[in-house]
Amino acid sequence: MDDDDDEDSAATVFGEHLVYTILYPSSSETTDDNTTDDRKSSLDAIKEILDNGAPVWYQNQEEGTSPLHAAAYTKNPELAKILLERGAVWNAVDRWGHTAGDIALSFNDGETYTLIRDAGIRAELLLNLLSFKAHKESTSTNGGVNETNGLLLQEADTTAAGSTDAYLSSKLTYTVDDHGQKVCMVEAGEGEEVGVMMGWEEGIMKESVKRLCEGHPNAQGLRVLNVGFGLGIIDTLFQSLATPPKTHVIIEPHPDVLQHMKETGWYEKPGVTILQGKWQDFVGKEELYVSGGFDVVYTDTFSEDYAALHQFFEQVPDLLAGPDARFSFFNGLGATNALFYDVYTHVSELHLSDIGLDVEWSDVDVTDDVEDRWGKSREYFRLPTYRLPVAIIKSIQ
Numbered sequence: 001m002d003d004d005d006d007e008d009s010a011a012t013v014f015g016e017h018l019v020y021t022i023l024y025p026s027s028s029e030t031t032d033d034n035t036t037d038d039r040k041s042s043l044d045a046i047k048e049i050l051d052n053g054a055p056v057w058y059q060n061q062e063e064g065t066s067p068l069h070a071a072a073y074t075k076n077p078e079l080a081k082i083l084l085e086r087g088a089v090w091n092a093v094d095r096w097g098h099t100a101g102d103i104a105l106s107f108n109d110g111e112t113y114t115l116i117r118d119a120g121i122r123a124e125l126l127l128n129l130l131s132f133k134a135h136k137e138s139t140s141t142n143g144g145v146n147e148t149n150g151l152l153l154q155e156a157d158t159t160a161a162g163s164t165d166a167y168l169s170s171k172l173t174y175t176v177d178d179h180g181q182k183v184c185m186v187e188a189g190e191g192e193e194v195g196v197m198m199g200w201e202e203g204i205m206k207e208s209v210k211r212l213c214e215g216h217p218n219a220q221g222l223r224v225l226n227v228g229f230g231l232g233i234i235d236t237l238f239q240s241l242a243t244p245p246k247t248h249v250i251i252e253p254h255p256d257v258l259q260h261m262k263e264t265g266w267y268e269k270p271g272v273t274i275l276q277g278k279w280q281d282f283v284g285k286e287e288l289y290v291s292g293g294f295d296v297v298y299t300d301t302f303s304e305d306y307a308a309l310h311q312f313f314e315q316v317p318d319l320l321a322g323p324d325a326r327f328s329f330f331n332g333l334g335a336t337n338a339l340f341y342d343v344y345t346h347v348s349e350l351h352l353s354d355i356g357l358d359v360e361w362s363d364v365d366v367t368d369d370v371e372d373r374w375g376k377s378r379e380y381f382r383l384p385t386y387r388l389p390v391a392i393i394k395s396i397q
């Protein structure tokens with residue numbers, strides 16, 4: 001046994017002891033002298049175990065339970081706070097894919113949930129700031145905007161689902177699945193398929209167009225920018241408005257999508273301009289700003305992480321025509337888990353606020369009865385409710 005093995009086994013023993021003491025305070029050696037309901041002495045015992053070097057990041061082998069999970073199981077916000085202050089991993093998942101936040105939520109323990117969520121928001125903001133700064137420094141010489149590494153919530157993914165380069169060189173398939181749903185699919189490693197866009201999202205797109213366009217003072221001739229064509233659902237909805245947009249710019253980089261757009265007549269539609277490339281290619285380029293700004297801006301790309309979305313946010317004030325202009329984005333990051341989704345939603349609101357935009361959220365029920373919605377695709381949205389953002393420039397009081 002070498003030193004590393006010694007350290008590993010010591011961490012395991014200490015970690016196990018910590019988790020056990022949190023879950024079973026009355027039966028633990030350190031709390032023998034105390035009554036079961038004496039939280040204070042139980043907390044002192046746990047602090048002592050931590051002070052003696054128990055690893056706060058520990059997760060047990062069998063179930064992946066961390067000290068923070070244990071605190072959530074015992075509905076102990078005070079302890080959760082101590083663990084988070086000492087570096088507990090807010091987004092660790094157990095063997096069932098549950099975070100401590102999910103457990104707190106399932107017990108209706110709002111206090112513990114909020115502590116964990118806020119720790120997640122702080123961690124993501126900090127990480128994003130660091131990655132954003134590093135990114136700005138690394139791109140300041142060529143003036144371009146590239147992708148950065150995935151954030152805490154997203155491990156680096158080099159497949160077509162997580163890397164733009166891999167995605168843009170992958171073949172896409174436009175098809176109709178066994179239940180009549182239109183889908184655009186891509187292979188994302190080891191034979192697994194992912195929907196680039198799926199017909200079930202039409203309800204989200206409909207509500208987005210409604211919130212972006214309804215009652216807009218320029219409804220008789222909107223200038224619309226949409227980033228990412230996919231199945232063209234949202235673009236078709238924009239074209240189906242009582243008065244179709246005066247200007248409708250679509251940015252799309254994938255050759256198969258562009259080919260599909262050619263075959264379905266999008267290049268001939270009046271008022272439609274297709275900018276072939278990534279949105280990053282057009283930042284600061286004249287063709288994006290000829291209309292004097294847009295009344296409506298929407299973005300829904302694929303294979304990009306939150307850092308890329310944050311970089312897009314930075315462009316939005318320059319793209320919006322003025323105080324009546326509205327911006328929305330596909331709010332799908334972290335949507336396999338309620339806690340992650342909540343964190344992303346808050347982080348995006350804070351980032352939008354930083355650049356002078358106010359967001360209004362509305363809920364879209366996505367528990368429709370589309371039979372076998374996922375078909376062959378990996379599931380990327382597992383929540384019953386979609387949080388739909390619409391942002392406008394903050395009014396100066």
Ligand SMILES: C[S@@+](CC[C@H](N)C(=O)[O-])C[C@H]1O[C@@H](n2cnc3c(N)ncnc32)[C@H](O)[C@@H]1O
Pocket residue numbers: 164196197205227228229230231232233234235251252253254257277278279280300301302303304
């Ligand atoms: C989810 S689909 C968009 C679906 C669309 N909202 C609809 O209603 O059908 C994503 C699209 O974004 C495109 N895309 C991916 N990366 C992009 C980028 N950096 N800039 C612009 N479009 C991008 C993809 O090729 C794909 O067509």
